[in-house]
Amino acid sequence: xxxxxxxxxxxxxxxxxxxxxxxxxxxxxxxxxxxxxxxxxxxxxxxxxxxxxxxxxxxxxxxxxxxxxxxxxxxxxxxxxxxxxxxxxxxxxxxxxxxxxxxxxxxxxxxxxxxxxxxxxx
Numbered sequence: 001x002x003x004x005x006x007x008x009x010x011x012x013x014x015x016x017x018x019x020x021x022x023x024x025x026x027x028x029x030x031x032x033x034x035x036x037x038x039x040x041x042x043x044x045x046x047x048x049x050x051x052x053x054x055x056x057x058x059x060x061x062x063x064x065x066x067x068x069x070x071x072x073x074x075x076x077x078x079x080x081x082x083x084x085x086x087x088x089x090x091x092x093x094x095x096x097x098x099x100x101x102x103x104x105x106x107x108x109x110x111x112x113x114x115x116x117x118x119x120x121x122x
Contacts, residue, residue, distance in 0.1 A: 073086075
């Protein structure tokens with residue numbers, strides 16, 4: 001039988017990931033029946049940059065909800081802001097820094113689901 005799964009962002013406790021971002025899991029294998037992907041809301045305070053990392057297995061997509069930042073993928077960089085979607089292929093070094101005066105807030109979608117074990121800091 002199929003049923004509708006709905007999780008409210010405010011019912012998720014904040015978690016600090018290995019790269020230093022604060023995330024709230026929206027849907028993943030810990031709070032839903034999602035088995036092959038995860039989506040979380042990430043927040044980076046003004047002036048803060050996340051550590052450079054890569055995920056050998058996971059493909060990620062960042063979708064910027066608010067704030068402004070600078071996204072690094074490999075050796076390339078680009079300024080990003082609201083409504084930008086960023087593809088991060090598996091194994092790609094990446095980092096995002098908040099370059100604005102307000103929190104940088106974005107959705108982080110991972111397939112397979114985010115895992116500390118799949119995160120390599122550089």
